[in-house]
Amino acid sequence: MSKMDHRIPWCTSEDWQGVTRFFHAMTLDLNPALVQVQTLADQIRQAFEALSDPMDVLCNATCMACGDICCKKATIWYDFKDLVYLHFAFGRLPETQIKKVLDKTGTPHCMHFTETGCNLSRLERPFVCTWYLCPTQKQVMTSHEQGPDHTLLETVDHLKMLRHQIESEFCRISAGKPHPKQGKTPCRI
Numbered sequence: 001m002s003k004m005d006h007r008i009p010w011c012t013s014e015d016w017q018g019v020t021r022f023f024h025a026m027t028l029d030l031n032p033a034l035v036q037v038q039t040l041a042d043q044i045r046q047a048f049e050a051l052s053d054p055m056d057v058l059c060n061a062t063c064m065a066c067g068d069i070c071c072k073k074a075t076i077w078y079d080f081k082d083l084v085y086l087h088f089a090f091g092r093l094p095e096t097q098i099k100k101v102l103d104k105t106g107t108p109h110c111m112h113f114t115e116t117g118c119n120l121s122r123l124e125r126p127f128v129c130t131w132y133l134c135p136t137q138k139q140v141m142t143s144h145e146q147g148p149d150h151t152l153l154e155t156v157d158h159l160k161m162l163r164h165q166i167e168s169e170f171c172r173i174s175a176g177k178p179h180p181k182q183g184k185t186p187c188r189i
Helices: 013-029 031-062 080-090 135-143 150-174
Strands: 100-102 108-110
Touching (some): 013 080, 031 080, 031 135, 031 150, 080 150
16 A cells, blocks of 8 residues: 555455455345345436536536646545445446556656546546536636536535435445335444
Protein backbone atom coordinates (compact mmCIF):
# COMPACT_ATOMS: atom_id res chain seq x y z
CA MET A 1 0.00 0.00 0.00
CA SER A 2 1.43 3.37 -0.96
CA LYS A 3 1.52 6.37 1.31
CA MET A 4 -1.10 8.01 -0.94
CA ASP A 5 -3.63 5.19 -0.41
CA HIS A 6 -3.63 4.97 3.39
CA ARG A 7 -7.24 6.17 3.74
CA ILE A 8 -8.75 4.12 0.94
CA PRO A 9 -10.74 1.01 1.91
CA TRP A 10 -10.00 -2.29 0.16
CA CYS A 11 -6.85 -0.88 -1.43
CA THR A 12 -4.74 -4.02 -1.19
CA SER A 13 -5.13 -6.76 -3.76
CA GLU A 14 -6.04 -9.21 -1.00
CA ASP A 15 -8.77 -6.95 0.41
CA TRP A 16 -10.19 -6.30 -3.06
CA GLN A 17 -10.28 -10.02 -3.85
CA GLY A 18 -12.14 -10.58 -0.57
CA VAL A 19 -14.76 -7.97 -1.47
CA THR A 20 -15.13 -9.50 -4.92
CA ARG A 21 -15.59 -12.99 -3.42
CA PHE A 22 -18.16 -11.62 -0.96
CA PHE A 23 -20.30 -10.08 -3.71
CA HIS A 24 -20.01 -13.20 -5.84
CA ALA A 25 -21.06 -15.41 -2.92
CA MET A 26 -23.98 -13.14 -2.04
CA THR A 27 -25.24 -13.29 -5.59
CA LEU A 28 -25.06 -17.08 -5.69
CA ASP A 29 -26.59 -17.66 -2.25
CA LEU A 30 -29.39 -15.11 -2.33
CA ASN A 31 -30.21 -14.65 -5.98
CA PRO A 32 -34.04 -14.64 -5.64
CA ALA A 33 -33.94 -12.25 -2.70
CA LEU A 34 -31.84 -9.73 -4.63
CA VAL A 35 -34.47 -8.80 -7.23
CA GLN A 36 -35.10 -5.42 -5.57
CA VAL A 37 -31.35 -4.73 -5.40
CA GLN A 38 -31.07 -5.51 -9.12
CA THR A 39 -34.03 -3.21 -9.86
CA LEU A 40 -32.41 -0.38 -7.90
CA ALA A 41 -29.09 -0.93 -9.71
CA ASP A 42 -30.92 -0.66 -13.04
CA GLN A 43 -32.57 2.60 -11.89
CA ILE A 44 -29.20 3.99 -10.80
CA ARG A 45 -27.67 3.05 -14.13
CA GLN A 46 -30.51 4.81 -15.99
CA ALA A 47 -30.01 7.94 -13.88
CA PHE A 48 -26.27 7.90 -14.63
CA GLU A 49 -27.08 7.51 -18.34
CA ALA A 50 -29.38 10.55 -18.14
CA LEU A 51 -26.60 12.57 -16.47
CA SER A 52 -23.79 11.44 -18.75
CA ASP A 53 -24.18 13.93 -21.61
CA PRO A 54 -25.00 17.04 -19.52
CA MET A 55 -22.15 16.26 -17.11
CA ASP A 56 -19.74 15.70 -19.99
CA VAL A 57 -20.70 19.08 -21.47
CA LEU A 58 -20.22 20.75 -18.09
CA CYS A 59 -16.88 19.02 -17.47
CA ASN A 60 -15.61 19.80 -20.98
CA ALA A 61 -16.40 23.47 -20.35
CA THR A 62 -14.61 23.60 -17.00
CA CYS A 63 -12.26 20.77 -16.07
CA MET A 64 -9.52 20.65 -18.64
CA ALA A 65 -8.79 24.40 -18.32
CA CYS A 66 -8.88 24.20 -14.53
CA GLY A 67 -5.68 24.84 -12.62
CA ASP A 68 -6.87 22.76 -9.66
CA ILE A 69 -8.30 19.60 -11.24
CA CYS A 70 -10.19 17.41 -8.76
CA CYS A 71 -8.78 14.24 -10.31
CA LYS A 72 -5.35 15.43 -9.24
CA LYS A 73 -6.03 16.91 -5.83
CA ALA A 74 -8.78 14.67 -4.45
CA THR A 75 -8.35 11.14 -3.16
CA ILE A 76 -11.15 9.16 -4.78
CA TRP A 77 -12.25 5.56 -4.22
CA TYR A 78 -15.21 3.27 -4.66
CA ASP A 79 -17.32 3.31 -1.52
CA PHE A 80 -19.63 0.49 -0.48
CA LYS A 81 -22.67 1.94 -2.26
CA ASP A 82 -20.61 2.20 -5.45
CA LEU A 83 -19.65 -1.47 -5.12
CA VAL A 84 -23.23 -2.65 -4.62
CA TYR A 85 -24.37 -0.64 -7.64
CA LEU A 86 -21.47 -1.71 -9.87
CA HIS A 87 -21.83 -5.38 -9.00
CA PHE A 88 -25.53 -5.48 -9.75
CA ALA A 89 -25.45 -3.10 -12.73
CA PHE A 90 -22.57 -4.83 -14.52
CA GLY A 91 -22.40 -8.29 -12.90
CA ARG A 92 -18.87 -7.62 -11.69
CA LEU A 93 -16.72 -5.23 -9.75
CA PRO A 94 -13.87 -3.24 -11.30
CA GLU A 95 -10.51 -5.02 -11.39
CA THR A 96 -9.12 -2.92 -8.53
CA GLN A 97 -9.98 -0.20 -6.11
CA ILE A 98 -9.17 3.26 -7.43
CA LYS A 99 -5.78 4.52 -6.38
CA LYS A 100 -3.51 7.44 -7.04
CA VAL A 101 -0.59 7.08 -9.41
CA LEU A 102 2.23 9.47 -10.28
CA ASP A 103 2.47 11.26 -13.60
CA LYS A 104 5.76 11.98 -15.43
CA THR A 105 6.48 14.91 -13.12
CA GLY A 106 5.82 12.91 -9.95
CA THR A 107 2.43 14.53 -9.31
CA PRO A 108 -0.21 12.14 -7.93
CA HIS A 109 -3.57 11.83 -9.63
CA CYS A 110 -6.43 9.36 -9.97
CA MET A 111 -5.35 6.30 -11.93
CA HIS A 112 -8.15 6.94 -14.45
CA PHE A 113 -7.20 10.55 -15.18
CA THR A 114 -5.82 11.21 -18.66
CA GLU A 115 -4.96 14.33 -20.65
CA THR A 116 -8.48 14.24 -22.08
CA GLY A 117 -10.30 13.48 -18.82
CA CYS A 118 -11.47 10.31 -17.15
CA ASN A 119 -11.03 7.02 -18.97
CA LEU A 120 -14.04 5.49 -17.16
CA SER A 121 -17.56 5.95 -18.43
CA ARG A 122 -19.75 8.02 -16.12
CA LEU A 123 -21.68 4.81 -15.34
CA GLU A 124 -18.58 3.17 -13.84
CA ARG A 125 -17.09 6.07 -11.86
CA PRO A 126 -17.43 6.51 -8.13
CA PHE A 127 -20.51 8.59 -7.38
CA VAL A 128 -18.43 11.41 -5.91
CA CYS A 129 -17.13 12.07 -9.44
CA THR A 130 -20.67 12.97 -10.46
CA TRP A 131 -22.26 14.61 -7.44
CA TYR A 132 -19.42 17.00 -6.65
CA LEU A 133 -19.77 20.24 -8.59
CA CYS A 134 -16.95 22.70 -8.10
CA PRO A 135 -17.59 26.45 -7.76
CA THR A 136 -16.68 27.01 -11.43
CA GLN A 137 -19.17 24.37 -12.57
CA LYS A 138 -21.87 25.87 -10.37
CA GLN A 139 -21.13 29.28 -11.86
CA VAL A 140 -21.37 27.91 -15.42
CA MET A 141 -24.67 26.24 -14.54
CA THR A 142 -26.20 29.43 -13.14
CA SER A 143 -24.85 31.69 -15.89
CA HIS A 144 -27.09 30.22 -18.58
CA GLU A 145 -30.11 32.31 -19.58
CA GLN A 146 -32.52 29.70 -18.26
CA GLY A 147 -30.74 29.53 -14.90
CA PRO A 148 -29.36 26.42 -13.22
CA ASP A 149 -30.05 23.04 -14.76
CA HIS A 150 -32.55 21.84 -12.19
CA THR A 151 -32.96 18.53 -14.01
CA LEU A 152 -29.27 17.73 -13.48
CA LEU A 153 -29.45 18.69 -9.80
CA GLU A 154 -32.69 16.74 -9.29
CA THR A 155 -31.17 13.66 -10.95
CA VAL A 156 -28.13 13.87 -8.66
CA ASP A 157 -30.47 14.09 -5.63
CA HIS A 158 -32.47 11.14 -7.00
CA LEU A 159 -29.23 9.16 -7.35
CA LYS A 160 -28.35 9.91 -3.73
CA MET A 161 -31.71 8.50 -2.63
CA LEU A 162 -31.38 5.40 -4.84
CA ARG A 163 -27.85 4.75 -3.54
CA HIS A 164 -29.13 4.86 0.04
CA GLN A 165 -31.93 2.45 -0.87
CA ILE A 166 -29.68 -0.04 -2.65
CA GLU A 167 -27.24 -0.09 0.26
CA SER A 168 -30.03 -0.56 2.82
CA GLU A 169 -31.69 -3.32 0.82
CA PHE A 170 -28.45 -5.17 0.14
CA CYS A 171 -27.37 -4.94 3.79
CA ARG A 172 -30.77 -6.12 4.99
CA ILE A 173 -30.54 -9.17 2.73
CA SER A 174 -26.89 -9.89 3.52
CA ALA A 175 -27.71 -9.75 7.24
CA GLY A 176 -30.51 -12.29 6.68
CA LYS A 177 -33.21 -9.92 7.91
CA PRO A 178 -36.81 -10.00 6.66
CA HIS A 179 -38.04 -6.93 4.81
CA PRO A 180 -38.71 -4.26 7.44
CA LYS A 181 -41.84 -2.16 7.32
CA GLN A 182 -39.82 0.83 8.48
CA GLY A 183 -36.36 1.67 9.67
CA LYS A 184 -32.84 0.97 8.57
CA THR A 185 -30.89 -2.26 8.68
CA PRO A 186 -27.19 -1.94 9.54
CA CYS A 187 -24.72 -3.47 7.14
CA ARG A 188 -22.50 -6.17 8.65
CA ILE A 189 -19.60 -6.38 6.26
